[in-house]
Amino acid sequence: MARLQLRNLEKVYGGAFKAVHGINLDVEEGEFMVLVGPSGCAKSTTLRMIAGLEEITAGEIRIGDRIVNTLEPGKRGIAMVFQNYALYPHMKVRTNLAFGLRIGGASKAEAAKAVEEVAKILEIEPLLDRLPKQLSGGQAQRVALGRALIKKPDVFLFDEPLSNLDAKLRASMRVRITDLHKRLKREGMASTVVYVTHDQTEAMTMGDRICVMKDGHIMQVATPKELYEQPANLFVAGFIGSPEMNVIEGHVDGSDFRTGGQVIPLGEALTGRLTARPERAALGIRPQHLALATGINGALSAQLRGVEFMGHEVYLHALLDGREVTTVASAAEFERMDRSLDTIRLLPEAANMHIFDRDSGRNVSLRAQG
Amino acid sequence: MTDISQASDVFTAGADALAEARRHQRIQQRRARISAIMRYAILFGVGLVMLYPLIWLVGASFKTNAEIFANPGFIPREPTTEGYVQGWETSTPYTFGRFFWNSFLIILPKTIGTAISCTMVAYGFARFDFPLKKLLFSSVIAILLLPNVVTRIPQYILFRELGWLDSFLPLWVPSAMAGDAFFVFMLVQFLRAIPDDMEQAARVDGCNSWQTLLFVVVPMLAPALISVCLFQFMWTMNDFLGPLIYISSVDKYPVSLALKLSIDTTEAFEWNRILAMSVLTITPALAVFFMAQKYFIEGISAGGIKG
Structure with a gap:
């Protein structure tokens, strides 16, 4: 078991392109940390630097109490699961699993015993004598997982391990991996995980904490709940949550937020929390917190532009002073709605509103921690 | 209705x-x-x-000497194995078996040396970054385009100075030093088409570069390596000029030179013997070719080169 620490980690390619800008991240012992971000945000590069597959330009990587900056990948106490499994095509599953141990100097008997144990945990015993090409995607992924597990590493690294699977299998593998993590943790085994994904569902459902990255910078590190409820900036607000958070541009005027001709009362609690009153502000509110209103009072009026029927709920897309906003209504609510009108009335929940500084992107209405 | x-x-x-x-x-x-x-x-x-x-x-090869020029058809009127029997004996103190053995002695180390050295060099070019890599790889391509004849004389002088004349060394050593640019190029192309994820997985599993090469890259490279060995086998078997230049003792002659020998030393050429031995000489290459056609094609298509 070990803690992973990144200190001022930098990666510069060819002396010109800076991919990672001095990031700092602490992953606690036994923690499941998810690195998430859009493509090109350097999440995979960061993971590969931790693995030792990519050289670091500056900074420090510490696993446990060792600085591993210049250590070979095999000596860092890590195991990695790759996106396309990277099983050795010419070796049977059994040999694939045992390979790392054998290279590390384990005897044949030790390796065989470890293979049996891991195969049992992952339920891949019937596959042991197959070649990788005889496995389905899900099976190959489990073998890849087994190859990492068998090494009993200090830190597990996952590089988008589920992106090659279909949606259904992905969901079941998600559960399997989180269960496995909990089990390892319970049994007191090494279980520090760094998991890279671009899929926010994976991030939200699997991570103890999530590190949101953008262009080689860390935007926020927090628990899934905190990320959702307290996004530190506009980027996180937009990236986490589906449908995306509505961002309404305007300015704060006393205890109101003014946008175009409309006024949204912010309420005392929110105005009291404001750490700044930016000239160019944005009000962020999730579609789920923008209720369809029946009355007129305090409601915003918006022109309905489109409806997306999702089954149990309906996404309504409307224009609020020329800017698109989305709201989520339950199917029942949608049934009750007077659909002959072009205009809908929206009531934002004051408790779930955020005020952002449009220039810095910062959330200036965060609740005090603790 | x-x-x-x-x-x-x-x-x-x-x-x-x-x-x-x-x-x-x-x-x-x-x-x-x-x-x-x-x-x-x-x-x-x-x-x-x-x-x-x-x-x-x-x-x-089954005709009598008289019939060879008299009958343009290929079915012998009076089939005889005389050509084979006498051809095998040769006009030297050695039988043709000796020359086959010599060919084998040249081919085996040369093929093994080629496979090992070219794999190492190709792995280096395909997977590592090092100073002057581009320049060095360009020179490999340049050597590929260079006619062999151009380097014959300098090579001859070099090997003469080393005292290697009339031994198999001049035939073995250049190949064991990845001197065959064609094979290096072919393997580099093949390697480039293989994703390097498996090698990264091997590094994470604790392999050093050599272990990665041996346990992960070579098995994946097997089809290309087989075709490298086959090409080298056929080309060496058919090589006439190399042995002609470097080998002067008859007891070290490979089959390609031995065939010529029977033409040189006999005043009236015994064509049926020559033809019979020619048939024997091409047999191993043909057999190997037919057995390994699949790999030939794979090797050629992987390298994107016509053989």
Whole structure:
């Protein structure tokens, strides 16, 4: 078991392109940390630097109490699961699993015993004598997982391990991996995980904490709940949550937020929390917190532009002073709605509103921690 | 009543359409068959023209000396194995077996050396970054384009200075030092097509570069390596100029030189012996080729080069 620490980690390619800008991240012992971000945000590069597959330009990587900056990948106490499994095509599953141990100097008997144990945990015993090409995607992924597990590493690294699977299998593998993590943790085994994904569902459902990255910078590190409820900036607000958070541009005027001709009362609690009153502000509110209103009072009026029927709920897309906003209504609510009108009335929940500084992107209405 | 007559009209029309469709299908099938017959006829004809010398060679090796020039056909009138028996004895103190053994002694170390050295060099070029990599790789390509003849004399002088003349060393050593740029290039191309994830997985599993090469890269490279070995085998078997330049003792002659020997030393050429030994000489290469056709094609298509 070990803690992973990144200190001022930098990666510069060819002396010109800076991919990672001095990031700092602490992953606690036994923690499941998810690195998430859009493509090109350097999440995979960061993971590969931790693995030792990519050289670091500056900074420090510490696993446990060792600085591993210049250590070979095999000596860092890590195991990695790759996106396309990277099983050795010419070796049977059994040999694939045992390979790392054998290279590390384990005897044949030790390796065989470890293979049996891991195969049992992952339920891949019937596959042991197959070649990788005889496995389905899900099976190959489990073998890849087994190859990492068998090494009993200090830190597990996952590089988008589920992106090659279909949606259904992905969901079941998600559960399997989180269960496995909990089990390892319970049994007191090494279980520090760094998991890279671009899929926010994976991030939200699997991570103890999530590190949101953008262009080689860390935007926020927090628990899934905190990320959702307290996004530190506009980027996180937009990236986490589906449908995306509505961002309404305007300015704060006393205890109101003014946008175009409309006024949204912010309420005392929110105005009291404001750490700044930016000239160019944005009000962020999730579609789920923008209720369809029946009355007129305090409601915003918006022109309905489109409806997306999702089954149990309906996404309504409307224009609020020329800017698109989305709201989520339950199917029942949608049934009750007077659909002959072009205009809908929206009531934002004051408790779930955020005020952002449009220039810095910062959330200036965060609740005090603790 | 009208309904029934209408229905029967529909039936008739349907039957007509069906008959028409069947006829059409028959015509198409016939056309396809004719076209196939034509294709095969042409292929067979051209194939025969190309193979005829070989077939004639085999036929002629069973003819008597007198018949070879008298009879242009390839089926011997009085088949005899005299050519084989006498050819095998040769006009030297050694039998042809000795020359086959010599060929084997040249081919085996050379092929193994080529496979090992070219794999290492190709792995380096395909997977590592090092100073002057581009320049060095360009020089590999340049060597590929260089006619062999150009380097013959400097090489000869070099090996003479080293005292390697009349030994197999000049034939082995350049290949064991990845001197065959073609193979290096072929393997580099093949390696580039293999994703490096498995190698990264091996590094994470604790392999150093050599272990990665040996346990992960070489097995994946197997089809290309087999074709490298096959090419080297055939080319060495057929190589005449190399042994001619460097080997002067008859007891070290490979089969390619031994064939020439029987032409040189006999005043009246015993053509049937020469042809018989030629047949024996090409047999191993042919056998290997037919057994390993699949790998040849794989190797050629992977390298994107015509053989």
